[in-house]
Amino acid sequence: MSTQETDHIAACASIVHKGDPARFRAAMAAPLGLREKLLVLYAFNVEVARAPWVTAEAMIAEMRLQWWHDALGEIAAGGAVRRHEVVTPLSEYLTPEQALALQSLVEARRWDIYPDAFADEAALWTHLSNTTGALMRAALGLAGTETTPKLDEGLKAVALAGWLTAVPALIGQNRHPLPETSEGAIVRLASEGLAKLKTARKQPLPKLARRALLAGWQSEPLLKLALNEPQRVLNGTLELAPFRAQLRLARLAFTNRW
Template sequence: MQFDDDLNACAAAVERGDPDRFRAAMAAPVPARRVLFPIYAFNLEVARAPYVTQEPMIAQMRLQWWADALDEIASGGMVRRHEVATPLALAVGPEGAELLRPAVEARRRDADGSDPADAEDLEAYLSDTGGTLMWAAARALGSAREARVRALGTHLGFANYLLAVPELLRRNRQPFPDMSPGAIGAAVRSRLPLRADPDLAERPDAGARVAELSAWRVPAILARAARDPQAVLDGRLGGSEAGARLSLMLTAAGLRRLP
């Protein structure tokens, strides 16, 4: 009963704070949601920790709380009672907790207000956040396709980063070393087409296919950003609600057709 209450709390938090991943989880098979919702709720907690306070020290303390929680899960011993940390322990286990450490450490730069120094620095941040999260989810679902999943998760991290640019600017951050539309467009086009990424040539297994549902909006977001880089700065990448829902429906239908 307590686990079900925790799972519902995780799902509700993801629905409020990360609606795209909530929809992806709801499109997944029901048993997979018991894994996905705690992982996505954890991500929500660490992603927003730097932004719920204007005090960097308090933000770092919030992140340290999660680092300590991962330590407890990784040790295989007692885990603190918390509506996200407790089901997360069951979802990922000790090895999965170790995998999630970079997702916490990467957010420390957000807490400090640090901007990416160059393209390589940004790529490392996206890999540690988006790539780590998707791989932790896929692994917990039984996947062995680490290179593929991490690559797609990093692309998802980039797409979400593009969506966040206007809010980051509002907070006096500089999301890209060069904020000109031309430079942003070049950064987007360097990822296209996604199928050219050699890591994505590997065929996904069942666990990867479920975890990869969270990337359902990536092609459309990148395509729009490539056509109109100014839309990144203006916050016009979201697209229509109807189009977004259709995209997820088609992605989920493809999942069910595959063996």
């Protein structure tokens, strides 16, 4: 690996460490070759997720997201790609098909710009599939594995767990993260998420693919917490104790589960 490539990986690692510490810890548990790819992918996600929130001007936010959409288009085209600390290494790892698939993630992030509500729970599940779901499908691809319909449902559940932790912050930004904010609706979502996750985990996966999905390490206990104490979703206390969370990550990494 050249010095420039090493610098790019280090820059991506720094972005993820600061902007997405949970995924950073999961990536560090992966073998070196996959770890570098995941850090680049997760750095891309941090930058795209951040883009709608750095300005109050909708047009500027749209332009920022379009920049990432176009960068992925360049990677998919296979020609010259803009030089950037994240885009450059990303172009080394993504196939054209993977780059095009990630454009759905960028498009879905436009939701963060506007205060539109989800029409129903089906619309929310679609959004989860197009954001964190798309990210995890890309991670699987970097590990050499394609998703399946049942596995994809589990990825939506992983996305839901993270989404529920962000509900108070999104409401504070005048967004409408849930079609319905009653405790009953939260219980229903958490229950469905746990069922999806249980089914997905029964699917056989290569060892490297399970490492790629380790980013969902907190999903099951978070969904169980939301199921049993739905008020935590609304009051901003849906989280695991740091020691418990770290212990769970270590256990899943050691047993090669996700």
